Amino acid sequence: MRARLDQLVTSALQQGSAVPAFTCYDFTTALAVVAAAEDGGRGAILLVPPSTAATAKGLRLIAALRGLADSAAVPVAVQLDHSSDLAVIADAVAAGADSVLVDGSSMEYEDNIALVRAARAMLDRSGSAETVIEAELGGLAGDEDRAFGPGAASRAPSAGTAGLTDSAQVEDFVARTGAQLLAVAVGNVHGRYQGEPELRWDVLQDIAVRTRIPLVLHGASGIPAAELVKAAAMNVGKVNFNTELRTGVLETLEARTAVHRRDGENLQGLLAEWDNSAGTFAATALATLSR
Numbered sequence: 704m705r706a707r708l709d710q711l712v713t714s715a716l717q718q719g720s721a722v723p724a725f726t727c728y729d730f731t732t733a734l735a736v737v738a739a740a741e742d743g744g745r746g747a748i749l750l751v752p753p754s755t756a757a758t759a760k761g762l763r764l765i766a767a768l769r770g771l772a773d774s775a776a777v778p779v780a781v782q783l784d785h786s787s788d789l790a791v792i793a794d795a796v797a798a799g800a801d802s803v804l805v806d807g808s809s810m811e812y813e814d815n816i817a818l819v820r821a822a823r824a825m826l827d828r829s830g831s832a833e834t835v836i837e838a839e840l841g842g843l844a845g846d847e848d849r850a851f852g853p854g855a856a857s858r859a860p861s862a863g864t865a866g867l868t869d870s871a872q873v874e875d876f877v878a879r880t881g882a883q884l885l886a887v888a889v890g891n892v893h894g895r896y897q898g899e900p901e902l903r904w905d906v907l908q909d910i911a912v913r914t915r916i917p918l919v920l921h922g923a924s925g926i927p928a929a930e931l932v933k934a935a936a937m938n939v940g941k942v943n944f945n946t947e948l949r950t951g952v953l954e955t956l957e958a959r960t961a962v963h964r965r966d967g968e969n970l971q972g973l974l975a976e977w978d979n980s981a982g983t984f985a986a987t988a989l990a991t992l993s994r
């Protein structure tokens with residue numbers, strides 16, 4: 704069923720849980736995530752990368768995800784992930800995204816605020832006042848779509864290199880942007896960690912006492928489950944997963960493609976393995992965050 708992102712997350716927090724968000728580059732993964740959410744009786748969030756939303760086919764994927772979310776037996780939100788492009792945001796919302804991460808975190812503080820305000824004004828003007836906005840304060844290291852490789856090499860994440868959210872800015876930022884959720888940088892990174900992740904619980908605690916809106920943790924892949932379960936206690940109501948989900952699916956495809964080729968070019972069988980890999984990952988994340 705259709706769910707507003709802020710309401711989905713707030714009601715989970717009231718039960719001491721956080722809602723996992725999964726990056727969906729494709730429909731197979733999304734089907735697996737929604738089935739896992741239905742099996743667990745929990746809500747989930749389908750994330751669409753901005754690189755996907757910037758294409759005509761990607762906008763059709765958003766429309767398909769919207770249909771999937773609407774037909775789900777549990778609350779499911781469809782969110783455009785990290786975008787600083789107002790045109791992409793407008794297109795994604797028109798295609799069916801009910802929430803967006805308006806990401807000005809790499810900009811100067813005032814420019815970040817101006818971007819979020821511009822997105823809010825644009826959405827309100829275009830009759831999309833219901834669209835929920837997540838904003839981001841503090842820069843996350845790493846690449847969202849690739850764990851490592853040429854593009855990510857110069858920004859290879861390692862513990863402690865992320866620009867932490869300045870908790871002193873939080874109240875002002877939330878008040879002036881009107882953001883409904885706030886993504887924070889507390890030692891979390893996009894992609895794969897080099898060494899052990901070091902989440903700064905002290906910084907998170909400092910942020911949590913300064914705002915009532917739900918906080919969001921990106922780059923959860925690699926953070927031990929024992930750490931993640933503490934998040935909801937600090938008002939983290941949404942946790943984004945991408946890298947680990949991709950790794951699992953790619954490993955499965957690598958290991959099982961030959962078997963299915965020998966089995967009469969059995970694409971359906973291979974897709975079932977993809978579904979199983981993504982579904983198992985989603986079920987584990989859902990269980991970890993809902994206690």
Ligand SMILES: [Zn+2]
Binds near residue numbers: 785847893921922943
């Ligand atoms: Zn992110």
